[in-house]
Amino acid sequence: MKHLLLLSILFFCLLGNAQTKEELVYPVVPILDKCHQALDNTDSIIILSKKEFLHLKGIWTTLDTCYNYAEDTLWAKNLDITFGGLMDDGRVNYLLGDGNLKSMFQSSLKASLSHIKSYDHIHIRDIQFERNGGLYQVEDIHIVIDSLVVPELDTCWQYFPMAPVKPMHHIKVSKEHFITLLSDSFGYNSCKNKIEWHDTNQKVEMWIAPRSLVDHYTVNSFINDYNIRPSSDLTRPINDIKNLGYADIIAFRRSVYRKAGKYYFTPGYRFTITDKVECSTSVNIEEPNTDFLIHVFKLIQMDSLPGGLCFVNSKGEPISFKAVMIPQGGNPSMMSSGEGTFNSAMIIRLKKLVSGDKILLEGLSSHNPHENKKSNYKSIIITLP
16 A cells, blocks of 8 residues: 555656646737836936946846835846937847847947947837746836937027928929039028038038839938038039939938037938939830840940930830849849839949849839820830840
8 A cells, every 4th residue: 555655646746747848939929017127227217327338238127116026137038229329319229139238149239339428328128028938028218328418409500501491301402503502501600691610520421312203212222321521522422412313312410519518419401302314215115125125224234324214105105113123142122213214223223233133114104194094014024134
């Protein structure tokens, strides 16, 4: 009887150990946790010294604030971290899968950490902890290095003589007019009504971007960014501006600078080009000659096509279309044109193609506004020789 009892106990022990342990399988939807805060801090903005921030190994929590109960240190499993400047502009973003700020596999993150400076903003979002077989997410945290500084609007100095427009609005300008503004009127004191650059060490960022004519940015088609200052050689940006097309964008980011012991900012500017392409070469898409089209594309790649390229139908009416560039072994990119012009965004992508790559012209259609009639045409695919 004694032996039977011992065997029964052993059987149940083995049975218990043989049970499957439940593991957390990803992806899962995290549960909102209002009882824990990252770094145990409930402030809306956390101000840390650079030394304190760099000392952080990762993001942690040790306190249940609902019951004021101390717990073992728990490190974040996932988080999203963004670094920003004085204007809190979100310069660099990283998604961490282990919550470790000092991971040996995060070389670019470590580089960003080494470059942080006073007044920088760090946003840490989507902070998730694994606890008791579940995934929990706590509130985001906003960290500022050394001190929180809110720059004031400089009511006198601005980039150009005309007043800035509202965010995401544009000043319409021809390429010739804009080049004159950049060359002769860049840096303006509206209080003194004169050209002025208040700090020769200051530089501002200008970027120029082709834009499709269906009201959205063209993917992967940004041209160079430029840091402009009074002594800058403007040859390259001016040449790139000359290559822009109708509705392309030139933008200046707002800038922060120190003046008389205080921080100020000037608003950014956005311009949209009004020049329309002069079509020295027109291709009839309704009755396409693919050999001629290949010849024209090769001329564009060699910068040997004078003037612009336009697609029309047999009546000479402009054709709206989408151009899909398909490199071998690469990712296709699609751009659109609403007025039949082979725009600068398409030219940039075309110049990167090589022999064997393909170009697909699709969504070909024309619209007669007088008859309110729309005509559709067959797609065309070209393989570069």
